[in-house]
Each structure stands twice: as C-alpha cells, then as structure tokens.
Amino acid sequence: MGADVPVCLNAPLPTRMTGIGETLTAVPALPSCGLVLVNPGVEVPTGRVFDKLERSDNPGMAELPDRLDYEGFLEWLRTQRNDLQAPAEAIAPEIARALKRLRAMPGVDLALMSGSGATCIGLTRDMGRARQVARAIQLSEMGWWVAPAPLLS
Numbered sequence: 001m002g003a004d005v006p007v008c009l010n011a012p013l014p015t016r017m018t019g020i021g022e023t024l025t026a027v028p029a030l031p032s033c034g035l036v037l038v039n040p041g042v043e044v045p046t047g048r049v050f051d052k053l054e055r056s057d058n059p060g061m062a063e064l065p066d067r068l069d070y071e072g073f074l075e076w077l078r079t080q081r082n083d084l085q086a087p088a089e090a091i092a093p094e095i096a097r098a099l100k101r102l103r104a105m106p107g108v109d110l111a112l113m114s115g116s117g118a119t120c121i122g123l124t125r126d127m128g129r130a131r132q133v134a135r136a137i138q139l140s141e142m143g144w145w146v147a148p149a150p151l152l153s
Contacts, residue, residue, distance in 0.1 A: 034130025052087035088117035
C-alpha cells in the first residue's frame with residue numbers, strides 16, 4: 001500500500017501529511033477554487049524519484065495560516081517547494097512540459113507538481129475556469145489524462 005493512502009482516507013478534510021505519510025495533521029479550511037489535474041501519461045516510479053533525491057533533510061513546509069482567501073492561498077503555495085520535482089523531471093521530462101502547458105493557459109494562477117509526479121495541478125479561481133482550461137488541454141494533448149476538480153475544503 002502506498003504511503004499516501006492514509007491521507008486519502010481522511011478526505012474530504014484538508015490534511016497535512018509529513019514523514020513518508022505516517023503523520024497526519026488537520027489544517028484550516030482551504031478557499032474554494034478549481035483545479036486542473038494533468039498527467040502526461042508517463043510512468044514515474046516513486047522509488048526511482050527518491051533514489052535521485054539529492055537531500056532529504058530540507059526544512060519542512062511553513063504552517064498554513066488560518067482563513068486564507070484564494071490570493072492568500074496562492075501566496076502561501078508560492079513560498080513552498082516540492083523537493084521531488086527535479087528528480088521526477090529528470091526521469092520524465094514530460095512533467096516539465098505539462099507544467100509549462102498549464103502555466104501558459106489563461107486562467108491558471110499557479111501550476112505545480114503533485115507528490116512524486118507525474119500528475120501536475122493548475123489552480124484556477126473557480127470551477128468554470130478549471131473546466132475551460134481542462135477542455136483546452138484535453139483537445140490539444142489527446143494522450144494526456146486531464147480532469148477539472150474542485151479543491152476539497
């Protein structure tokens with residue numbers, strides 16, 4: 001079973017997962033917004049990603065402040081990092097292409113990689129925009145898995 005299963009079982013509550021997934025902590029409610037989930041259809045074995053990780057002793061993420069609006073949430077996310085992104089992109093350069101595609105889409109305010117990849121996430125102000133962006137990417141990248149979704153809050 002994957003280390004992310006316990007946090008998935010906690011849905012729809014926003015939850016912070018630390019360690020290798022064994023430590024779950026409730027976080028404040030998240031703002032309403034839309035997501036565009038994009039997977040370029042490449043395999044990125046988690047073990048290989050961790051093998052390429054240069055260091056695993058980086059400082060943890062900053063605490064999520066209470067009562068963030070959408071802009072505040074974006075600002076907080078921009079100060080965070082995903083240490084697994086560079087190793088994942090080294091294994092599957094298509095991840096960088098998916099992120100570039102998301103960032104180029106009107107209405108996408110932030111794009112980042114989820115976990116150890118290959119799924120990438122574009123944040124939009126609302127579900128209407130998420131659906132529009134998802135449809136445009138679906139039409140232009142027929143081999144990719146693309147889905148709009150609301151942020152669970």
